[in-house]
Amino acid sequence: MAKKLPKVPVVVVGMGWAGGIIASELTKAGIKVVGLERGKERDMSDYLMVHDELRFQHREELMQDLSKETITHRNNQKMRALPMRNYGTFIVGEGLGGAGSHWNGQTYRFLPYDFEIKSLTETRYGKNKIKSDYPIQDWGITYDQIEPYYDTFEKMAGISGETVKLYGKRSNPYPTGPMIKTPVLAEFEQAAKKLGYKPYMIPSANLSENYENPDGISRSACQYCAFCENFGCEYGAKADPVVTVIPVAKKTGNLDLRTYSNVTRILNDGTKATGVIYVDTFTGEEFEQPAEVVVLASYVFNNVRLLLNSNLGIPYDPKTRNGVIGKNYCYQVSSGYSSLYYNDREFNIYGGAGALGIEIAEFTGDNFDHSDVNFLHGAGIRTTQYGNRPIANNNSPIGTPSWGAEFKKQSIKYANSILQVKSQGASMPHIQNYLDLDPTYKDVYGMPLLRMTYDYTAQDRELVKYMAKVTRSIAKKMGPDHIDTVAEQADFNVNTDTNTHNTGGVIMGADPKNSAVNTYLQMWDAENVFVAGSSAFPHNSSFNPTGTLGAFSYRAAEGIVKYLKKGGSLV
């Protein structure tokens, strides 16, 4: 029997970016918030011994403990889904800050095209351009409407960048200037310019200069130490909930933060939630936390799973296409790229930062003509300089053995002499790609695991082929001694794919028939439940999701404040 605790105005499930932003905004407005986080507490001093590639990257120190909970996967409905037993593909954060602690810091906005993708595609190419098995839909909000929230997120995080003409109009320039354009990035820049493109520096949450945000939080400039993705930042240069919104929320005195608290169910009567049940992960003791408003702000997978395990919202059925929870799960496609090998040049690529990179906008969204291609949207084409750590980076031309004398010789020869031109492509939803509950496998608390049914679509495979060619054309202009281009999208493999941008499952929209939440991320089926995070994206763009996740978290916070005053649907 769960121990019942006193009722609170708001309970937030998961204290990463979404939970942190919402907790910060609500507590600043004087609202009491209980924040439940299943992992450990963290502060910046925890990152002082973080330059350890083995511990943090290959042993996934900051990631969810899969012995307690994982997902199951199958490529299609004919297969039996099996559990992802260890990490190989996407990584899922755990602990205060969530994925906002281990991310790289690439902070884009989605395009005006993304928010009205269905309407704009049909206007330009006709009704038949979107094939019937791709449930592509408008988001129920325009870029101009979400722009002020992007602006708020970017100011809070201190995003470093430069204005890009082909992207949505900005009300303000980036709060800090772009990061350093290194000789490596200049190689890409010159080549791209020769081809008529206009390269820009990737917008970065690794600060290019010291910065104080509107909340009065001061952070130091990035030192390009090369330990961003999978790591926390010991300088606080990388925006992270742990060094931005969470201290602000704590300072108000209105945040009751409870770590090692794993939520297993949302209590509800089908139209409203009354609170949540959570387990103390050490003692196993169960608690009931009643609340006026329940905010789900955990990772994509767990947001969907909690709703399904709580019988909240109507599960998506791929046969009838009815239902919404679990619908439009999307990923990203990154398999089109070129590796450039230099025989006589070495670059200082042991240094870098998670958002240090340069990119072109010409192949994103609908910035190029799609009349004669069999895919929609596009990809960012780019070169990054994260800092090549030695366990993870042993590259050599295709055909080199993966071990032995030749492997050693070649991987060391090119350790500082390899660059890449990569693509990160948008992912369109497909009726057969979805999330539901696994019929067999359970977590340590006995709750069903989430089952992912997912494979790359025909659209994805076409996009990869096309973008691979673009990467090769830029690579050639960069003039290396050898280029390998990968241009084929293999089947989705839960242990080898490298992209970690999962979206969808609790998508927003203008219509309760085809979406789970409105554009304040308020559930259509339960007005006091808000589901924040990239689970709300109806499709995934080619850009890293955090900027958009952050913008919508600010909008959700605004909605929750309004809801607490007036109640009812916000739209």
Place this chain on the structure above:
Amino acid sequence: MSDKEKSQIEKQGSTRRTFLKNSGLAVGGLILGGAVGSMFDRNSEIGVKTEQKSQTQANNPNEALMFFYPEEYQTTAAAAERIFPKDDLGPGAMELNAAIYIDHQLNSGWGVNEKDYKLGPYYKPEPTQGEQNRLYRKDLFRLGLKELNTYSNKNYKKKFTELEANEQDEVLAAFEKGKASSLSGASSSAFFQLLRTLTIEGVYADPLYGGNKEMLGWQMRKYPGSRMSYTKEIQSKEFLKLDPNSLQSHMKHS
């Protein structure tokens, strides 16, 4: 090192080898068990280096076994050396203490898959579904080492450590392709991948874990290890080679 010093060390090595052959067992370092003779006959230079190392071993209590039995350690050291062999660029996995690293890792929580999902049922996966394997890493590795010897005996009438380098490569290639016998349900290629992964880690992980001896793995590829800032270096058009730092250099901040 003068020729005189070198010959002195070789002489000591030879004396110690004789002792070891007679006793059949030595404590710590590379020289262990019955494989000693064949290893040193094949590559006397390794023997020399080992003798040099033995002078300092007393100062590094970490160079000892917490998981392997001596012959397992020998087999691991020999197999890892084939994954990442000594060449004119620098030391191989054996000199870099990759096998010490592997020993320590297999004795950690990772060796018993503490953060992996382990609940059943187990089914044979499609190629896109990752390993579905009941075995702990430590047990898979131990079974794999045993099978290396079984396979070598069957095909070459010798133990793995007694084979020539090219024969060892043939054996490992067969394991890589999954052609050796199943290891309590796991494929020999699963063992091979574990060996390969652990060897690369043992060569390049921070020396605090027992491998990458004296940061020589990093040195070979001009990797500077763990430093607080590269703001200057990333702006340089010329390649800047820095001496590596280990995590120990960060302890002053802690």
